[in-house]
Amino acid sequence: MGLDSTVKKPHDRLSAHLAGDMARVNTLIRERMASEHAPRIPEVTAHLVEAGGKRLRPLLTLAAARMCGYDGPYHIHLAATVEFIHTATLLHDDVVDESRQRRGRPTANLLWDNKSSVLVGDYLFSRSFQLMVETGSLRVLDILANASATIAEGEVLQLTAAQDLRTDEAIYLKVIRGKTAALFSAATEVGGVIAGAPEDQVRALHTYGDALGIAFQMVDDILDYGGATEVIGKNVGDDFRERKLTLPVIKAVAKATPSEREFWRRVIEKGDQQDGDLEQAMALMDRHGTIASARTDAMDWASRAKAALEALPPHPLRAMLSDLADYVVSRVS
Amino acid sequence: MGLDSTVKKPHDRLSAHLAGDMARVNTLIRERMASEHAPRIPEVTAHLVEAGGKRLRPLLTLAAARMCGYDGPYHIHLAATVEFIHTATLLHDDVVDESRQRRGRPTANLLWDNKSSVLVGDYLFSRSFQLMVETGSLRVLDILANASATIAEGEVLQLTAAQDLRTDEAIYLKVIRGKTAALFSAATEVGGVIAGAPEDQVRALHTYGDALGIAFQMVDDILDYGGATEVIGKNVGDDFRERKLTLPVIKAVAKATPSEREFWRRVIEKGDQQDGDLEQAMALMDRHGTIASARTDAMDWASRAKAALEALPPHPLRAMLSDLADYVVSRVS
Numbered sequence: 001m002g003l004d005s006t007v008k009k010p011h012d013r014l015s016a017h018l019a020g021d022m023a024r025v026n027t028l029i030r031e032r033m034a035s036e037h038a039p040r041i042p043e044v045t046a047h048l049v050e051a052g053g054k055r056l057r058p059l060l061t062l063a064a065a066r067m068c069g070y071d072g073p074y075h076i077h078l079a080a081t082v083e084f085i086h087t088a089t090l091l092h093d094d095v096v097d098e099s100r101q102r103r104g105r106p107t108a109n110l111l112w113d114n115k116s117s118v119l120v121g122d123y124l125f126s127r128s129f130q131l132m133v134e135t136g137s138l139r140v141l142d143i144l145a146n147a148s149a150t151i152a153e154g155e156v157l158q159l160t161a162a163q164d165l166r167t168d169e170a171i172y173l174k175v176i177r178g179k180t181a182a183l184f185s186a187a188t189e190v191g192g193v194i195a196g197a198p199e200d201q202v203r204a205l206h207t208y209g210d211a212l213g214i215a216f217q218m219v220d221d222i223l224d225y226g227g228a229t230e231v232i233g234k235n236v237g238d239d240f241r242e243r244k245l246t247l248p249v250i251k252a253v254a255k256a257t258p259s260e261r262e263f264w265r266r267v268i269e270k271g272d273q274q275d276g277d278l279e280q281a282m283a284l285m286d287r288h289g290t291i292a293s294a295r296t297d298a299m300d301w302a303s304r305a306k307a308a309l310e311a312l313p314p315h316p317l318r319a320m321l322s323d324l325a326d327y328v329v330s331r332v333s
Numbered sequence: 334m335g336l337d338s339t340v341k342k343p344h345d346r347l348s349a350h351l352a353g354d355m356a357r358v359n360t361l362i363r364e365r366m367a368s369e370h371a372p373r374i375p376e377v378t379a380h381l382v383e384a385g386g387k388r389l390r391p392l393l394t395l396a397a398a399r400m401c402g403y404d405g406p407y408h409i410h411l412a413a414t415v416e417f418i419h420t421a422t423l424l425h426d427d428v429v430d431e432s433r434q435r436r437g438r439p440t441a442n443l444l445w446d447n448k449s450s451v452l453v454g455d456y457l458f459s460r461s462f463q464l465m466v467e468t469g470s471l472r473v474l475d476i477l478a479n480a481s482a483t484i485a486e487g488e489v490l491q492l493t494a495a496q497d498l499r500t501d502e503a504i505y506l507k508v509i510r511g512k513t514a515a516l517f518s519a520a521t522e523v524g525g526v527i528a529g530a531p532e533d534q535v536r537a538l539h540t541y542g543d544a545l546g547i548a549f550q551m552v553d554d555i556l557d558y559g560g561a562t563e564v565i566g567k568n569v570g571d572d573f574r575e576r577k578l579t580l581p582v583i584k585a586v587a588k589a590t591p592s593e594r595e596f597w598r599r600v601i602e603k604g605d606q607q608d609g610d611l612e613q614a615m616a617l618m619d620r621h622g623t624i625a626s627a628r629t630d631a632m633d634w635a636s637r638a639k640a641a642l643e644a645l646p647p648h649p650l651r652a653m654l655s656d657l658a659d660y661v662v663s664r665v666s
Contacts, residue, residue: 156453
């Protein structure tokens with residue numbers, strides 16, 4: 001991690017470096033969220049968009065495009081596109097997860113209803129689609145269409161893999177590639193494509209986004225079991241209570257003794273959870289060192305992300321993206 | 334209506350004329366529905382796709398393209414695209430409407446769960462997006478992106494307009510343009526665009542699809558109050574029970590006496606419905622002649638659809654599309 005990262009988090013340095021672009025992205029987002037006919041739409045989306053997500057995905061697109069020397073207008077459209085896709089998936093996820101809180105505020109499905117979450121999510125998807133068509137780049141459309149399919153497939157796979165102890169690390173990787181990494185890698189890749197970067201740089205940007213997204217989700221899943229120095233508004237054990245098979249549990253199931261396996265079958269497959277089960281689960285993960293092992297995996301993906309950046313020319317933004325990969329895993333190290 | 338329409342319905346004549354193309358569309362649909370990673374996806378979609386919808390929208394695309402002399406491969410992709418978008422909206426609608434039956438079979442949200450309906454709908458949207466990118470036509474992408482936004486906006490508008498007696502005919506028209514006509518007009522328009530038809534023909538195809546879709550939805554809404562010679566698997570009064578403001582009710586509310594207005598306020602706005610209320614509602618619609626008036630509106634839109642076809646060169650498919658417009662309203666005349 002660079003020395004100046006002690007002064008500011010890499011995410012904040014990216015935001016500061018790209019503040020002008022980001023202001024244009026926010027203006028475009030507000031414009032395109034509006035609906036002449038259906039005032040419910042900006043109500044629901046403003047609730048989410050203004051709750052101030054980290055805007056990480058649009059920053060990735062802007063950084064990739066600027067780093068590759070782009071000075072046209074369309075990185076703004078693409079940054080808004082990825083934020084719209086992200087927000088749409090959050091709205092649909094909250095219906096799927098029956099969530100009640102997101103970013104410390106009640107979810108849209110709770111404030112309004114599932115109907116609004118489904119339909120406004122669809123609206124944001126279609127708005128993102130209009131934005132990307134405006135770039136006039138078929139290649140960008142192809143990348144984002146494929147990313148959308150991977151996201152949806154990953155979400156369905158997660159649904160069917162949940163509560164199934166046969167879920168292994170390979171399936172887990174497919175799920176998190178879908179639910180998280182596919183949009184990260186599309187975000188960075190389209191930045192390079194719109195800038196007309198050479199093929200090897202476009203590939204490197206894709207690899208960076210993919211590896212960063214995987215590390216990011218692994219860390220998120222580790223933090224759910226409290227392996228954190230700095231926890232960000234998540235309750236320990238949410239995934240456990242929802243019987244989600246994430247990396248620390250999958251590793252513990254793989255190493256389980258017969259009686260431990262019975263425990264996992266009861267709490268995850270049957271969903272018969274009692275007081276003390278979360279503590280017991282964490283003791284089993286501790287015994288087999290699965291939090292530490294998952295942390296090693298996450299750090300490995302962060303290293304791959306950083307290594308991919310070496311194909312790109314030196315640039316202050318490249319250094320920030322490299323620090324960002326370190327920062328993502330620093331939350332669990 | 335042409336004489337041979339007494340032999341076969343226009344929809345069946347279109348299917349027969351386009352049987353070769355339609356077989357290719359069905360093959361493509363089956364291929365693209367598949368998911369290597371998530372077997373739940375083809376389960377859910379096969380359930381819907383094989384329930385044998387009328388395939389009306391893909392037939393419109395094929396007919397438009399062939400009528401304009403197209404002999405490339407991409408009308409197949411576009412026909413599959415519009416069917417995927419249609420199926421995705423059905424999956425999401427069933428979540429929104431909490432439906433229990435569709436095409437005479439239990440809905441996917443009942444057989445599986447709301448989660449699967451939301452996520453598999455998203456998957457089909459993204460698959461449709463991939464299919465249209467393959468055509469390589471930015472204009473086609475633009476038309477379908479705009480149609481998607483209009484569909485989603487119409488659905489949200491319908492949600493907020495439901496149970497609100499201030500909903501007037503102008504709002505109703507926006508809602509049905511969104512929920513039905515936008516995909517009809519996009520289906521016919523992209524057929525003309527992919528065939529490279531002259532601008533006036535492309536415009537005419539759009540106008541035809543728009544007017545046909547509006548007539549189609551008006552008829553559907555009239556049939557919900559039983560104004561039918563031939564009712565197709567719908568229960569009389571479903572819209573009434575769901576407190577939807579459709580054309581016959583909107584017209585009755587506009588003509589209501591103060592005491593009738595109290596009735597509508599109770600059953601639609603407050604949702605306080607008792608035995609005999611549906612009969613009372615139908616008696617009020619009868620007194621003000623609103624079913625007959627809605628039928629006249631539908632026939633007017635069917636006439637506009639037919640008139641639009643005159644901008645296109647004579648063709649057996651043109652005659653079938655004209656007969657189709659007559660047939661759509663014949664269900665209530």
